[in-house]
Amino acid sequence: MQPSDARYGLTGRVVRLPGGTVRVLTALRDLADGSRHLWGDAHDGTVEQLPQLQDRIAHQVVRATRQSIDAAEMDSARRKPxxxxxxxxxxxxxxxxxxxxxxxxxxxxxxxxxxxxxxxxxxxxxxxxxxxxxxxxxxxxxxxxxxxxxxxxxxxxxxxxxxxxxxxxxxxxxxxxxxxxxxxxxxxxxxxxxxxxxxxGFGWVWERKGWLRAIHGEPEAALACFRRAMQLKGPRAPIANCLAGIGKAHFVAGRFEEAARWMNRALSENPAAVWLNRVLAPCYLAFGEQQSAARSLDLLRRAYPGITLARVEAALPGIGDSRCDDTQGRLLEGLTALGLPA
CATH class of the missing domain: 1.25.40.10 (Tetratricopeptide repeat domain)
Structure with missing residues (x-):
């Protein structure tokens, strides 16, 4: 029985299946919104595997419950008068x-x-x-x-x-x-x-750590942070900035085609993030896609009329920090080569 003032209810039950197999069903519901289903999952295993199964389910439930409640709270606030x-x-x-x-x-x-x-x-x-x-x-x-x-x-x-x-x-x-x-x-x-x-377990912290590691020129550490952030954010959370961060990490590592692929995924998730072309244009240039590089720079200049190298440099984080300057310098060199005015 749920307490009368509870907002959310987590339930679980075990179903015995033929052949000694069990299925554990879990569900999270919003009790204040007509017991609306927020999340659920099923895990199969044998009776002998129940201790390991229990640990795996507990780990997933903790993560999924937080993600689902965060999404439900934002949705509830959006619908309030x-x-x-x-x-x-x-x-x-x-x-x-x-x-x-x-x-x-x-x-x-x-x-x-x-x-x-x-x-x-x-x-x-x-x-x-x-x-x-x-x-x-x-x-x-x-x-x-x-x-x-x-x-x-x-x-x-x-x-x-x-x-x-x-x-x-x-x-x-x-x-x-x-x-x-x-x-x-x-x-x-x-x-x-x-x-x-x-x-x-706070996904945004890991996203920001990822960007900081990328800025500092530590691409593999950055990628590990972004992977962790993606796991913790949940399926309904905005992920474009994580995808862009993965692209930036590959750019720092010199994997330019991979960087361009992730940057384009980020732009597909959030077309308004036109600023990503600051990195995407030099990526294309680095692996010989001159036309794509020119097109990317044109998109940047259309979105930001009057943009110059000086404006880009002023906006880049970490300029003036020795750990960051080498990483950002490669980006500025690419934009210079593409003809962005000083």
Whole structure:
């Protein structure tokens, strides 16, 4: 029997099948929404295998339950009427836009986040996430005022830190964006390490760790982080930025055809992430696809009129850090060779 105030219910049962085989059925339901089915699975094994089967099921249930509840909470917040939204609901509404990783989505997220800050000024989550959105506008060349955006990102990150003495993993991860905007790679490392220590199962932490490793020129470590992030994110979470990160890691490793393949997968998931052509165009050039490289650069210039090498360099994270400069320098050399003006 479920407690009367429970929002979600997890059930399981064992069915005996012919030949000494058993099937374990698990299901998660949203009890507050008409017992709506959120997730379920079935595992087969023999009676003798039950201890090992139990361990495998427990591991999967923990991961799948979190993924399903996160998706259900965001869906519930999306369907609430505007007049009933709390700060928590507004944060949930903003999250899919924040994780999409493109300037248009970052701007769309800022509206509900600013509203959430007005409703609950002491909540560090909307403040930290707004810092990350400002950092995205800077990193993806989505602002005409990069210096002002950099200052805003840093100020919001500092404010979130003051509001979050205990270290919420979401806040710590989002604050890393303000540190990236300030080109403080060591601080990004520290924030993500702390977030991962508090919650090793938080997929966004692993995604951000992957990007940091790629920026630092550690492609294999980056790929391991992105694979972990993809496992933890769940089937309904935005994955374009993970796919792009895998592409960036292959680019760093010099596997340019593989890098282009993953970048194109990312663009298929999120066509608004046109900024990825900053990497895709040099990829094509590196393995001799001159026409594809020119087409990719043309898409970038159409989306960002007046873009120059100086603007790209200003937007790249880690410039000025010796661990990062070699990695980003290869990208700038490719764009130079393709004729992007200085």
């Amino acid at each position: 505007p007049g009933s939204l709390r700060a928590h609901d507004l944060v949930l509404r903003a999250l899919p836009f924040i994780l999409a990783a493109d300037p248009t989505s970052a701007r769309a997220a800022l509206g509900p986040l600013e509203q959430a800050m007005g409703l609950d000024p002491d909540d560090p989550r909307p403040v930290a996430l707004a810092s990350w959105c400002r950092a995205q506008l800077l990193l993806y060349d989505g602002t005409a005022h990069p210096d002002a955006e950099r200052v805003l990102a840093r100020q919001l990150a500092d404010r979130a830190a003051a509001l979050d003495p205990c270290g919420d993993p979401l806040v710590l991860t989002a604050r890393s964006g303000g540190a990236i905007a300030a080109n403080r790679c060591d601080q990004v490392d520290a924030l993500l390490a702390r977030a991962g220590a508090v919650d090793p």
